[in-house]
Amino acid sequence: MRIERIEALYEPCNCGSRCRHFNGGNYHERIYLLQYRGQLYAFYTDTREFFPSDNNTIYVREDGILDIDNTKWVEPLDDPFAPCKQGDMITPITKKDWNKIKKEKLREGWTYYEPFSKKEVSQ
Numbered sequence: 001m002r003i004e005r006i007e008a009l010y011e012p013c014n015c016g017s018r019c020r021h022f023n024g025g026n027y028h029e030r031i032y033l034l035q036y037r038g039q040l041y042a043f044y045t046d047t048r049e050f051f052p053s054d055n056n057t058i059y060v061r062e063d064g065i066l067d068i069d070n071t072k073w074v075e076p077l078d079d080p081f082a083p084c085k086q087g088d089m090i091t092p093i094t095k096k097d098w099n100k101i102k103k104e105k106l107r108e109g110w111t112y113y114e115p116f117s118k119k120e121v122s123q
């Protein structure tokens with residue numbers, strides 16, 4: 001079972017003429033609305049590239065909820081989306097709470113995307 005991307009919010013780029021948001025230290029926030037087995041999640045990440053020290057993974061807890069851990073004994077999801085970076089966060093969310101976040105971020109000038117193809121896996 002794959003994690004489905006439903007919507008996304010991107011903080012606007014303020015790098016100017018020289019893009020520094022992949023590996024130059026000027027990272028921009030990205031928030032994804034994900035769905036897994038009927039439950040919605042907010043996934044908080046940024047534009048930073050993966051570093052070798054990024055060994056976090058999304059896994060399914062015993063209660064069926066997705067969580068992030070960097071310990072070796074959790075079974076990572078078999079999904080290209082599961083490996084994630086230090087500092088990434090995932091939390092169950094209701095559509096109502098997501099819409100609140102969306103409204104607030106759009107007011108701050110963020111970009112909104114939908115829907116996401118299941119084939120699209122790059123961050």
Ligand SMILES: [Zn+2]
Pocket residue numbers: 012013014015016019020021026028
């Ligand atoms: Zn930028």
